[in-house]
Amino acid sequence: MTLARSKTGTGAITLRMDTTSGLTPYLQLVQQITHAVRLGQLTVGDRLPTVRDVAAQLAINPNTVLKAYRHLEMQGLLASRPGTGVFVAKELRGPSPQDQAALRRALLRWLSHAKEAGLDAEGVQALFADTIRQNATDEAVAS
Amino acid sequence: MIWLTWRQQRFEAGLAAAVLAAGVAVLVVTRQAITADINALGIPACLSGLGDNTTCSSAYQAFKDNFSAQQTLLGALTYLPVMIGVVLAASIAVEMEQGTYRLAWAQSVTRGRWTLTRIGLPILFGLAITGLIAGVTSWWMQPANQVQGPLRPGSFDVQGLLPPAYMLLAFAITVAGGVLWRRTVPAVGLGIVAVVGIHLAVQAWLRPNLMTPISYLWVSGSAPYGAQDWVVQGGAGASSYVYVDAAGRQLSSEQVQSICGQVVDAQSKDAWSSCLQAHHLGELVKWQPPSRFWEFQAIESTLVVGLALALLLLTVWWLRSRTV
């Protein structure tokens, strides 16, 4: 489904529901919206579609949409204004160039450890994906 | 709920009303012919006591022969109320078979109100229609009643309270079958067969003795019963006769035949009666007089309606307690 930007009227993001993904539905929405903000597809002041519209378009539980919006409200990314809807509240900047470089160096060190331990490229990808997913789920259960 | 019942049954209701209209038209037209026939045969004179016996009895006979041409019409009129009852109930059977009653039960109407309206309204409608039919046929039968009495099988069934009563019975049997089996075709089949069967059985075995008939030991002379009496045992044209001897014992036709048989061969009625008298035998005839018409109507319709009500109560109970 598409979101129209309230101010400039151009650009849009698409929300999807992936039933085969291991990620729970509401986290998928959280991820997609966060991603859209990070990539600049959504900016501060843009209005997100109503819970009803998302639920109807994707054929998912309205509570799921509600949960996702609330989660992002808690994080401060979204803010709801009674009567008008839910809006993007802040921008997300990625890590600074110094932080990015530091992260890259740490990752290279980790990769050489993994190679020494006998993990091949595929094994690295699998472990990475699994750990991210598990981490996200643990975070969700904890919150 | 009234709108819903009407909407579900409007086809059957329209059909019944159309048949009623057609039937009334036919009856109105044919009654003219019957009255004309009676006058032509000179029967009014006979009824008021004028005219001699022989001409009158042959006039009566001629009328009966002519009137028998109306048999098909009478047959149709007898079973028309039954068909109306079955047709009205069939709609309910269809509802049970297709499960559409659950749609109504899932709305906000209680099961009690649904049952009362869904079953009660067609009953009221059926009673109204068959009541009208009974009224018109009773009027149509008046001339014939004067000649041959109202209690005759065939005549009795289309007059008074019987048409609505049998309509109700047919309705009750069909509805019970539909609710218990939830299949329309067997329910309709059962309704038709059962009612016709009950009706014929009542007509043949129960009705003659609903009240104790008038008995007469007929030894000689002209018939002790009149044209309007309904002869239930013996008499002219009967299939069997009962004879009684001086000691009060009953003899069958065959036994009497062996006693006076040769005389009958000689085809002499007087010789037959002389033989009977000689052996102190008399024929036991029984009949019901026309004055008992309304009592008979009341008794038979009470039995029929009673049976119908019992079935309807069973049906209502089944709908409330056992139907899911």
Add this chain to the structure above:
Amino acid sequence: MNVLEARKLGMRYGRRWALQDLTLDVPGGRIMALVGPNGAGKTTFLQLAMGFAEPSAGTVVAFGLSPRRDAAAFLPKVGYAAQEPPLFRRFSVGELLKMGSRLNRRWDGPLAASRLRRLSIGLDLSVASLSGGMRAQVALVLALAKMPDLLLLDEPMASLDPLARHEFMRLLMAASAEQGLTVVLSSHIIGDLRATCDYLVVLTRGRTQLVGDMDEIVGTHQRLVGPVDSIDAIGHVQEIVQVELSERQASLLVRMRGPLLDPRWERYPVDLDQIVLAYLSRNASVSSFETDLAAEAAS
């Protein structure tokens, strides 16, 4: 707040118990998936909840009311639609709406009409001319139009193709958002349920096997693969639902109750199909289920 409560509910047909000792709460505001193979008792439960039949044992109470004894107060609060919904074949869709408006105190005719319009179902169409998917949608629109607080749906999509099912779900989700409903949706097709339902009840042979929040259930169940000799150790911490053994390896479907510390065990995610199947296999008699899953996978 529980909208529907069943306590030791039982239903007997002749000598067979379709439901036995069923104790279940339906929390308000949730869309509950009632899952189980054919003959598990889903239909019986919903019929008892509607008051169509009197329970042989136990009680079922909705909004503090008895569906049968308090029918006059109960019926306006509940909507119902079933598989291959019984609709009057000779009626037009508009006449079905008229029936609803006559037989219900609360009735939102304009809302129903607008929903039908959005579904491109004309009010003058006769019911007999509708496809299976349209009939299911009409039945749902009717059930929703009486503005119920509780909606009971007995396998409403069972005979529909995937597209029709998707359309049905879209309508249900939109209505749930618009009207604030509690929904009990029984189905033996699991694929439709993960994203739409937020509460799960697995039923076999008239008894509950698994009850809980959908996200929590899917999140806490995992597949663990590891050495056969340490199954018991795992069993002390986690709840083992299903065990599959090969020569050297064991594959366990577990509900995580504590941390997994043994590095010899690998964790894999499981989807709802596998979780439900595991709970059903615990009590055998799953032939129709597996057939459905196989058919789902093939389509």
